[in-house]
Amino acid sequence: LQVCEVKASGKGIVIDVECPEDILIRANAPLLEQAIVNLAENAVKFSNPDSRISVKAARMNAKTVISVQDYGAGIEKRHLPGLFERFYRVDQGWDTRSGGTGLGLAIVKHIAMLHNGEVNVTSTLGVGSIFSILLPSRRNE
Numbered sequence: 593l594q595v596c597e598v599k600a601s602g603k604g605i606v607i608d609v610e611c612p613e614d615i616l617i618r619a620n621a622p623l624l625e626q627a628i629v630n631l632a633e634n635a636v637k638f639s640n641p642d643s644r645i646s647v648k649a650a651r652m653n654a655k656t657v658i659s660v661q662d663y664g665a666g667i668e669k670r671h672l673p674g675l676f677e678r679f680y681r682v683d684q685g686w687d688t689r690s691g692g693t694g695l696g697l698a699i700v701k702h703i704a705m706l707h708n709g710e711v712n713v714t715s716t717l718g719v720g721s722i723f724s725i726l727l728p729s730r731r732n733e
C-alpha cells in the first residue's frame with residue numbers, strides 16, 4: 593500500500609488497513625502484491641477526493657478474503673460482468689484523466705486463479721465499490 597500512498601495522499605485519501613497478524617496464506621508474494629496494488633490503484637483513481645479507502649484481510653471459514661473498498665464513482669450493474677476481461681473500461685466521458693489500459697483487473701483475476709482463488713465485486717453507482725480476492729486458507733492454522 594506504500595506504493596499507492598503518494599497518489600492517495602495527493603488526492604487527500606486516507607488508506608485504512610485491517611490485517612490480523614494470524615492470517616496465513618500460501619501465496620506467491622510478489623504476484624499477490626501486484627494484485628492488491630492493482631485494486632488499490634483503482635480505488636484511489638476512482639475515489640472521491642478527501643475520502644477513505646479500506647483494505648482488509650479476514651478469514652471466512654476455508655477462505656481468506658482480501659478486500660479493497662472505496663467510496664467513489666461506483667460501477668453500473670451492466671458493466672460488472674465484463675469488468676475482469678482484458679481491455680474492458682467503463683466509458684467515463686466526464687473524466688478523461690483516469691485513462692488506463694483496462695488490464696489491471698484482468699491481471700488481478702489471473703493472479704487469483706493462479707492461487708486457486710477468485711475475485712468478486714459489489715458496487716453501487718455513485719456510492720462506491722468493494723473488490724475482493726478470495727483465496728484458500730492454509731489448513732491446520
Ligand SMILES: Nc1ncnc2c1ncn2[C@@H]1O[C@H](COP(=O)(O)OP(=O)(O)OP(=O)(O)O)[C@@H](O)[C@H]1O
Nearest residue numbers: 634635638666680681682692693694695696697721
Ligand atoms: N474501484 C473502482 N471504482 C470504479 N470503477 C472501477 C474501479 N475499478 C475499476 N473500475 C472500472 O473498471 C475498468 C477496468 O479496470 P482496470 O483496472 O482493469 O483498468 P484501468 O484501471 O482502466 O487500467 P489499468 O489498470 O490497465 O491501468 C476501469 O477503467 C474502470 O472503469
Ligand SMILES: [Mg+2]
Nearest residue numbers: 634692696697
Ligand atoms: Mg486499473
